[in-house]
Amino acid sequence: MVKRPAGRTLLLAVLVLAILGLQARLWFGEGSLRHVASLRKQVAALQAENDTLADRNRLMSADVEDLKEGLDKIEEIARRDLGMIREGETFYLVLDRDAAR
Template sequence: MRWLLLVMVVLLGLLQFRLWVGDGSLAELHELRGLIAETEQELRHLQARNYALAAEVEDLKTGLDAIEERARSELGMIQSGEVFLQVVEKPVEGKSP
């Protein structure tokens, strides 16, 4: 009977070790849940960016206003009859660029 009790205590100790420290332990489970949460957050961010890019592509395909806005901001386009003004500010003394 004493041997059976000793075997049961050792077996319980091994199972407890595996539960707390070994492969598939609670610590590893907690770490994996954290990784899943980070990955899901990054996925939501990327999905929002994809939706914004898809809306911009659709706008560029269907409307000329978006194309004109992009040409004005990125390429400096001006239409005939418009006047282009460039404001050059004096550098402030004491500040380095």
Template sequence: MYRWLIAIIVIMLLGLQYRLWFGENNLRDIWALQAKIELQQSVNQELSQRNSELEAEVQDLKKGRSALEERARSELGMIKEGETFFQLVEPAKEK
């Protein structure tokens, strides 16, 4: 009688082990999902940091004139009234 009980317990343990390693939602799938979650969390952290920087820049552009002036000078090449603009041109190379 004890042999049957032990055999049933062993079969149940083997069945549970099979399901744990090879069945639906096995350990390998869980480990792969955990790795994907960690990767996505790091991507989300980077994007959150970028969004914070962009929000700060937007607030600065809305409220401050210095950032607006800096952007107009660097990107649009604008100058203030009364300023003198000097453009340095390198001489053409002789052939």
């Protein structure tokens, strides 16, 4: 067996420890592959939530524009929520017998 100089053995041991340290950080530490995968899942969930909120905002913006431009939307809301009936209209309320019991 060939005997190595002590300096070379020490350098080899330091390099092996450095590689092991970097590998441990790659697999288990901050910025590890597992951590990055977790962050990607969080980003996907937040993006889906943002898309939902953006759709809701577009609908609300359209409602605001309708309210600004004409009375049709106001009348629709008044009829639906407040039970508005125009003068000259006849209102009929039909009750379902099964629902009344």
